[in-house]
Amino acid sequence: MKGFNAAIIATGFLISATGMALAQDATAPDPVKGKQVFNQCLACHRIGPDAKALVGPPLTNVIGRKAGSVDGFAYSPLLKAAGDAGLVWSDAEIVEYLVNPSNYLKKYLTDHGKADAATGASKMVYMLANEGQRKNVVAYVATFSTAK
Numbered sequence: 001m002k003g004f005n006a007a008i009i010a011t012g013f014l015i016s017a018t019g020m021a022l023a024q025d026a027t028a029p030d031p032v033k034g035k036q037v038f039n040q041c042l043a044c045h046r047i048g049p050d051a052k053a054l055v056g057p058p059l060t061n062v063i064g065r066k067a068g069s070v071d072g073f074a075y076s077p078l079l080k081a082a083g084d085a086g087l088v089w090s091d092a093e094i095v096e097y098l099v100n101p102s103n104y105l106k107k108y109l110t111d112h113g114k115a116d117a118a119t120g121a122s123k124m125v126y127m128l129a130n131e132g133q134r135k136n137v138v139a140y141v142a143t144f145s146t147a148k
């Protein structure tokens with residue numbers, strides 16, 4: 001009976017330890033894991049000191065940057081309008097944006113009294129459903145931004 005109790009206690013401990021590890025995973029974004037996710041962004045974006053525009057704008061120093069403000073990049077009117085309405089990229093904003101860029105920008109404009117500008121679509125035709133991956137990739141992106 002003693003051994004049985006010990007087994008139950010040990011199992012309980014394992015379950016709670018796993019729960020803690022999972023909870024930590026959900027709250028602490030990991031830039032190392034995010035580097036892997038960024039391979040998907042590389043289809044269109046570059047990041048780093050010499051990054052140039054590709055299909056998408058360079059993401060160097062994107063945290064703290066006004067949305068749609070890289071000189072010479074032909075943004076969609078939707079993204080431009082969101083920047084003019086006050087959207088400045090923070091970690092949290094990009095994590096939400098990646099769920100569905102067009103919907104995110106339309107909601108931003110509507111919430112900021114610019115429903116008339118909430119038409120058309122973002123040029124970014126990419127979405128990332130997985131929240132953990134979104135947080136990790138943004139943590140990676142943030143390592144290339146001086147304003148964090």
Ligand code: HEC
Binds near residue numbers: 043069123137
């Ligand atoms: C299929 C190409 C493509 C992929 C893949 C892609 N993007 Fe984009 N991204 C774009 C384009 C194009 C824009 C400009 C959108 C617009 O003008 O509406 C953009 C804009 C952005 C912006 C806004 C930048 C600014 O200057 O305002 C951020 C942030 C961003 N992308 C992050 C990401 C991240 C992070 C990933 C990967 C998880 C990613 N993108 C994957 C094409 C892409």
